[in-house]
Amino acid sequence: MADFDRMCAALEKGEADGLKSLVQAALSEGVSAEDILNKGLLRGMDKIGDDFKNSKCFVPDVIFAARAMTSAMELLQPILTEKGVEPVGRVVIGTVRGDLHDIGKNLVGMMLRGGGFEVIDLGADVAPEKFIDAAKKSGQCLIGMSALLTTTMPVMEEVVTAVKKAKLPGVKTMIGGAPVTQDYAGEIGADGYAPDAATAVDLARKLMGAKTGVKAAAKPAAKPAAKAAKPAAKKPRGKK
Numbered sequence: 058m059a060d061f062d063r064m065c066a067a068l069e070k071g072e073a074d075g076l077k078s079l080v081q082a083a084l085s086e087g088v089s090a091e092d093i094l095n096k097g098l099l100r101g102m103d104k105i106g107d108d109f110k111n112s113k114c115f116v117p118d119v120i121f122a123a124r125a126m127t128s129a130m131e132l133l134q135p136i137l138t139e140k141g142v143e144p145v146g147r148v149v150i151g152t153v154r155g156d157l158h159d160i161g162k163n164l165v166g167m168m169l170r171g172g173g174f175e176v177i178d179l180g181a182d183v184a185p186e187k188f189i190d191a192a193k194k195s196g197q198c199l200i201g202m203s204a205l206l207t208t209t210m211p212v213m214e215e216v217v218t219a220v221k222k223a224k225l226p227g228v229k230t231m232i233g234g235a236p237v238t239q240d241y242a243g244e245i246g247a248d249g250y251a252p253d254a255a256t257a258v259d260l261a262r263k264l265m266g267a268k269t270g271v272k273a274a275a276k277p278a279a280k281p282a283a284k285a286a287k288p289a290a291k292k293p294r295g296k297k
């Protein structure tokens with residue numbers, strides 16, 4: 058039986074090889090990629106985030122945990138991104154300037170691909186003009202921005218303002234990341250906010266007017282889509 062507690066522990070200790078073996082074993086037993094992600098990996102990342110906040114661990118520990126998470130996600134990626142029937146739209150995604158956190162952004166990218174979107178990933182520490190250039194090249198698209206630091210959230214507003222100024226037809230914006238909320242999206246004039254990767258796919262479909270009917274298997278049974286529409290009374294995960 059899948060041992061999610063051992064996965065959490067391996068992730069916290071930054072044991073990439075051990076974690077990969079546990080994930081591989083769980084997959085071989087037929088445990089779903091969604092359960093492994095939600096009950097094992099994300100729970101472990103939350104724990105390391107709390108420990109970091111409470112000074113129970115330090116930056117190197119978080120780096121090792123993040124590396125272990127990334128290598129375990131490589132095993133889940135092919136399953137989570139299993140293609141849907143037809144491309145339903147294009148998303149330009151990146152973590153905003155000054156911010157190097159890319160695990161959540163990568164997860165959103167994977168899930169969008171799994172939801173049938175073409176994803177252009179600009180990486181992390183992306184300057185506003187890079188988002189704009191990519192959107193100009195892409196034509197009708199959705200710009201997805203991730204920020205994990207309260208200090209980098211204002212860059213999202215810079216991008217939203219630049220998109221409006223450039224009057225790019227058919228280009229919309231969605232934002233996310235642990236400290237980001239629905240209220241903040243409203244405040245800066247972004248077209249949408251989603252609290253997690255599964256909801257991001259639903260939101261992207263809604264914003265791009267895309268047809269549903271792509272493989273539902275790509276979505277973990279996480280938080281309900283309706284959550285994205287509600288103004289969030291969110292206590293940001295790990296926010297100081």
Ligand code: B12
Nearest residue numbers: 106110157158159160161201203206207233234235254295
């Ligand atoms: C891993 C990590 C790191 C790693 C990042 C490795 C990597 N490759 O990403 C490293 C060690 C590099 C790091 C560095 C730092 N970190 Co750090 N880090 C974390 C940690 C522990 C986990 C983040 C994570 O990956 N979570 C898991 C993913 C899956 O969750 P997520 O990112 O929230 O993504 C989900 C949703 O938010 C959403 N989402 C995310 N992006 C998007 C985008 C769109 C468009 C949509 C719709 C949805 C969406 O969907 C995702 C999946 O469900 C958090 C604590 C936490 N609990 O968040 C601190 C945290 C974010 N870090 C923090 C800090 C302070 C730092 C440093 C400044 C530390 C330092 N003193 O150097 C540096 C900053 C470096 C920089 N310039 O960016 C603080 C931020 C505090 C604040 N309020 O601003 C946190 C909250 C820790 C804390 N409690 O103090 N960090």
